[in-house]
Amino acid sequence: MENNYVIETRGLTKEFMGFRAVEDINLKVRRDTIHAMIGPNGAGKSTVFNLITKFHQPTAGQIIFKGEDITRDRPAALARKGLVRSFQISAVFPEMTVLENVRMARMRKEGKPYQFWRSLTTLHPLNDACLELIDQVGLSEYAHVSAAALPYGRKRALELATTLALEPEVMLLDEPMAGLGSEDIKRISALIRRVAQGRTVLMVEHNMGVIADLSDVISVLQRGRVLVEGDYETVSKDPRVIEAYVGTGGD
Amino acid sequence: MMRIALFVALVILAIIAPFFVYPVFLMKVFVFALFASAFNLLLGYAGLLSFGHAAFFGTGSYITAHALKVWGFPFEMGLLAGVVASTALGVLFGLIAVRRLGIYFAMITLALAQMMYFVYLQAPFTGGEDGIQSVPRGTLLGLVDLRSDLNLYYVVLAISLAGIFCIYRIVKSPFGQVLRSIGQNPDRSVSLGYSISTYKLAVYIMSAAFSGLAGALLVVVFQLASLDEVNWHMSGEVVLMTLVGGVGTLLGPIVGAAVIVTLQNYLAEVGQWVLVIQGSIFVIIVLAFRKGIVGELSDPESWLRTTLRRVGMRSPGPGPSARPGEAVDLGQARQPVRSGD
Numbered sequence: 001m002e003n004n005y006v007i008e009t010r011g012l013t014k015e016f017m018g019f020r021a022v023e024d025i026n027l028k029v030r031r032d033t034i035h036a037m038i039g040p041n042g043a044g045k046s047t048v049f050n051l052i053t054k055f056h057q058p059t060a061g062q063i064i065f066k067g068e069d070i071t072r073d074r075p076a077a078l079a080r081k082g083l084v085r086s087f088q089i090s091a092v093f094p095e096m097t098v099l100e101n102v103r104m105a106r107m108r109k110e111g112k113p114y115q116f117w118r119s120l121t122t123l124h125p126l127n128d129a130c131l132e133l134i135d136q137v138g139l140s141e142y143a144h145v146s147a148a149a150l151p152y153g154r155k156r157a158l159e160l161a162t163t164l165a166l167e168p169e170v171m172l173l174d175e176p177m178a179g180l181g182s183e184d185i186k187r188i189s190a191l192i193r194r195v196a197q198g199r200t201v202l203m204v205e206h207n208m209g210v211i212a213d214l215s216d217v218i219s220v221l222q223r224g225r226v227l228v229e230g231d232y233e234t235v236s237k238d239p240r241v242i243e244a245y246v247g248t249g250g251d
Numbered sequence: 252m253m254r255i256a257l258f259v260a261l262v263i264l265a266i267i268a269p270f271f272v273y274p275v276f277l278m279k280v281f282v283f284a285l286f287a288s289a290f291n292l293l294l295g296y297a298g299l300l301s302f303g304h305a306a307f308f309g310t311g312s313y314i315t316a317h318a319l320k321v322w323g324f325p326f327e328m329g330l331l332a333g334v335v336a337s338t339a340l341g342v343l344f345g346l347i348a349v350r351r352l353g354i355y356f357a358m359i360t361l362a363l364a365q366m367m368y369f370v371y372l373q374a375p376f377t378g379g380e381d382g383i384q385s386v387p388r389g390t391l392l393g394l395v396d397l398r399s400d401l402n403l404y405y406v407v408l409a410i411s412l413a414g415i416f417c418i419y420r421i422v423k424s425p426f427g428q429v430l431r432s433i434g435q436n437p438d439r440s441v442s443l444g445y446s447i448s449t450y451k452l453a454v455y456i457m458s459a460a461f462s463g464l465a466g467a468l469l470v471v472v473f474q475l476a477s478l479d480e481v482n483w484h485m486s487g488e489v490v491l492m493t494l495v496g497g498v499g500t501l502l503g504p505i506v507g508a509a510v511i512v513t514l515q516n517y518l519a520e521v522g523q524w525v526l527v528i529q530g531s532i533f534v535i536i537v538l539a540f541r542k543g544i545v546g547e548l549s550d551p552e553s554w555l556r557t558t559l560r561r562v563g564m565r566s567p568g569p570g571p572s573a574r575p576g577e578a579v580d581l582g583q584a585r586q587p588v589r590s591g592d
Contacts, residue, residue: 053442079444091439093432104432105443107425116426116453123425166443 005064006031006170006200007052007083012061014047021047023224025061029170029217034192034201036211039221040244045204046088048221049174052202053085054078065170080108084168088175088204090155094148098139098158101147102130105165130165137161137191153184157191164195171195173203177210189213212236220244254501261505265408274404278472280512281411282465287492287504288418289461294490295499296422297454298434299349302357303364304489306344307337307459309371309481311466316383316476317376326389326397330410330467337463338456340367345455349448361483368481382477386470397471407468414461419501421457430454491529495536497543506545 005028012025022044029035037045050056052063054075063071065083073081093101106126115122134143137157142150147158156176163171176192177185189210192201196214205211211218211232218235220227222244228235235241268277286308293299315333318324324332348359371377378384388397397403421427432440433447440447470476479485488511496507511529518525539558540547547554 055438055441074446076441076444076446079442084444085442087438087442091436091442093435093439095435096431100428104428104440107428108444114426114453116421116424116457118424119420120423120425120428123428162443 004030006066007202008064009048009052010062010064012048012051012063013059014044014051014056015059020224022051025221025224025226027219027226029200029202031200032196032198033216034196034203034214035217035219036215037202037204037219037221038206038208038211039227042223043221044224045221046174047224049085049172049202049204053083053172055085079166079168082166082169083172084163084166084170085172086159086163086174086176088178090152090159090179092147092150092155092158092162095146097144097146098134098150098161099127099130099143101158102133102162102165103127105162106130109166133161133164134158136164136194138187153180153187156180156184156188160188160191160195168199170200170202173201173205175204175206177205177207185210258502262412265412266405269401269404274400275472276512276516278404278407279469279516280509281407282469282472283489283492283508283512284505285411285414285468286462286465287489287496287508288415288501289458289465290489291493291498291500291504292418292421292461293454293458294493295503296427296430296434297451298437299451299455300353300357300490301348301360301455301458302483302486302490303344303360303362303367304458304462305481305483305485306364306367307341307462308466308469308485308489309367309476309478310337310340311463312470312476312480313371313377313383315467316386316470319389319470320383320386321376326391326471329389330464330471333467333470334460334463337466338460341456341459341463345452345459349451349455361486364481364486365483368478368483371481372478377476380478382475383470384475386474386476388471388474403472407472410464410468414464415501415505418461421454422501426450426453491533494543495533495540497546497549500543500545500549503543503545507543510544 007027007029009025009027012022012027013020014022025044025048027048037048039045047056051058054070054073058071061071062069065078065081070078070081079085093104096104103123103126106129107123110126131140131143134140137160139154139157139161142154147155150158173192176188180188185207193214203215215232217229218232219229220235220238220241227244228238228241230238265277286304290301290304293301311333314336315329318332319326319329344360344363347363348356351359372379376383388403390396391402391406395402395406397406422430429440429445429450433445433450437447466480469480492507492511493504494507495510496505497503510532514529514532515525518528521528536543540554
């Protein structure tokens with residue numbers, strides 16, 4: 001049973017100057033599922049996210065990734081182990097082309113980045129694999145456009161392609177739909193569903209339609225604690241969840 | 252491709268130039284072009300604003316001067332001594348500074364450089380306010396007499412160009428690509444698995460080494476190492492040169508160095524006014540050439556449009572800006588989440 005969980009947190013707690021943003025979170029993310037974290041604003045979702053990806057250090061508790069304690073790892077080391085995150089606002093390299101963006105991920109994986117004496121043509125063998133990923137997210141025609149020139153929805157698609165280029169075991173998506181229009185949401189949703197095949201996805205998201213559509217398991221957070229956990233049916237009918245949302249004026 | 256053609260043309264121009272222009276002045280331009288290019292490697296690509304590069308420049312100068320004059324090193328070994336010393340200093344300062352972000356990085360590099368200023372002011376071998384004077388130039392490989400300005404000119408030209416070429420290769424390498432990614436969005440680089448502190452340290456040391464080489468060359472040209480090279484003015488000047496020419500471009504720092512050195516030399520007779528003129532130019536650059544001379548001229552259409560808009564005239568082009576969303580993205584690249592690595 002233990003092996004079925006890719007990420008586990010044990011008693012995860014984070015204090016910011018005396019304020020407990022997150023308290024005693026025991027999260028278990030099952031392999032090859034899409035696990036969503038929801039909750040009202042300020043519930044601690046993003047903090048949990050930043051703790052798991054090591055962008056913040058926990059005050060107490062443990063984080064286990066595939067049975068290994070990663071509580072003291074550095075974020076870059078974590079990415080190299082196969083746990084890759086995205087960001088709430090689009091995170092691309094604006095002055096690079098779409099292809100160069102994706103290649104940034106690929107070349108790290110291929111172990112080339114320290115070569116300061118080689119020409120950039122050493123990276124050309126990586127282009128095909130990158131272009132294939134770019135095609136998968138529907139950005140083929142933009143491959144040589146600088147990322148800054150892309151519309152917002154396309155930037156999010158580019159981010160996914162870049163993340164995928166690392167072939168991560170676990171993808172952590174921080175509000176992948178934030179700021180997107182309904183057309184883009186449909187497209188990115190389908191994309192996430194497709195790339196989640198054979199992968200574990202943990203995401204924070206506000207859009208309930210997306211949550212209902214994509215997630216296998218939902219953890220509802222409130223005031224830094226896990227309130228309820230289960231599938232959409234269970235969670236959406238739970239009176240505590242309804243109260244949490246209505247009680248804080250909805251979300 | 253056009254840029255390479257332009258570069259070749261400039262090199263040819265440089266080869267015939269000493270027959271028309273005072274070679275010592277030209278050598279000074281090359282030395283500062285190399286220094287600014289080394290600085291640009293750090294600011295223009297990794298996005299690190301060092302305000303203490305005089306420390307490396309000055310260390311290159313003092314150590315080379317001492318090696319040539321007191322230890323009697325030959326020319327090549329003298330330069331090497333300067334470069335090794337500034338590289339070592341780069342390792343030391345880099346370990347302290349590279350984990351700091353933004354303004355804190357600038358402040359700590361300034362502080363460290365000021366420390367070095369006082370070291371060189373007090374150290375017995377530097378001659379204090381007098382500096383190290385009448386440093387012998389020596390010979391190249393024991394063959395070419397460098398006391399001749401013309402001979403020295405070609406040696407300095409070759410070494411500066413070689414240095415700038417190395418910097419160009421670093422920028423256009425997989426490593427350079429990582430630097431650019433760190434400059435544009437450090438958190439994303441981390442999330443892709445890059446240990447960014449390591450890359451920052453590596454480029455900081457490289458930048459220190461090339462700055463030291465520039466300082467070493469300056470000593471050979473003027474046969475003098477003085478406190479001017481380690482003064483914080485020098486750190487500011489290299490920032491100015493890079494910004495005036497165009498940060499993050501290959502030719503920018505070279506053009507910037509040429510502009511600033513020319514101003515200083517040919518306006519020397521107006522005395523203190525040179526600073527006023529330099530300041531005015533800097534203001535104009537900031538207002539009208541935000542990406543520097545080379546940065547803007549590489550895209551003149553967009554420059555004309557944004558400049559007209561800035562002075563309040565209607566844009567003649569179809570869109571409001573050549574590249575919409577650019578400004579927004581630079582802002583987004585600096586995210587609130589920060590990490591040590």
